[in-house]
Amino acid sequence: xxxIVVFFALSLLTISTTFSQTNKKVVVMVTHAxxxxxxxxxxxxxxxxxxxxxxxxxxxxVVINDVTNKRSKSKSKPExxxxxxxxxxxxxxxTGLITIINPSSGKIVSRMYVSYSLEAMKKTIADALAGS
Numbered sequence: 001x002x003x004i005v006v007f008f009a010l011s012l013l014t015i016s017t018t019f020s021q022t023n024k025k026v027v028v029m030v031t032h033a034x035x036x037x038x039x040x041x042x043x044x045x046x047x048x049x050x051x052x053x054x055x056x057x058x059x060x061x062v063v064i065n066d067v068t069n070k071r072s073k074s075k076s077k078p079e080x081x082x083x084x085x086x087x088x089x090x091x092x093x094x095t096g097l098i099t100i101i102n103p104s105s106g107k108i109v110s111r112m113y114v115s116y117s118l119e120a121m122k123k124t125i126a127d128a129l130a131g132s
Contacts, residue, residue: 022061022083024059024060025059025102026061026101026102026125027060027061027062027083027085027101027103028054028060028061028062028098028100028101029065029085029089029092029098029099030046030062030065030098031065031094031095031097032064032065032096033072033095034068038095038113039095045114045118046114050121053118054125063085064079065080083103084103085101085103088106088108092108096113097113097114098113098116098121099111100128109128110124110127110128
């Protein structure tokens with residue numbers, strides 16, 4: 001009986017770590033690589049406009065999925081795990097792509113590109129929030 005209780009407790013612990021540790025309604029995951037020309041061309045907009053626009057948001061978390069190389073992927077991993085989107089990040093490897101995820105369900109809500117205007121990005125995120 002003791003073994004069953006321990007197994008059950010460990011199972012719950014394992015399950016709970018796969019779910020998001022964020023209380024945000026959506027996670028905006030920007031997939032970036034230093035070798036991607038589109039990523040480099042839009043890096044200023046992402047770093048200086050998109051991220052600051054949602055920095056203090058109670059509903060939106062912006063994270064970077066840096067797929068430049070193994071080292072950058074390892075560096076991105078803790079933030080992606082904390083946001084509850086690491087498993088999705090492994091499937092979303094196309095650079096220049098922004099994926100909007102509901103961290104509670106683990107479902108992709110929408111996608112857009114880093115080349116979109118900031119206004120279009122904000123609208124897409126607002127639409128995702130309205131649907132969450």
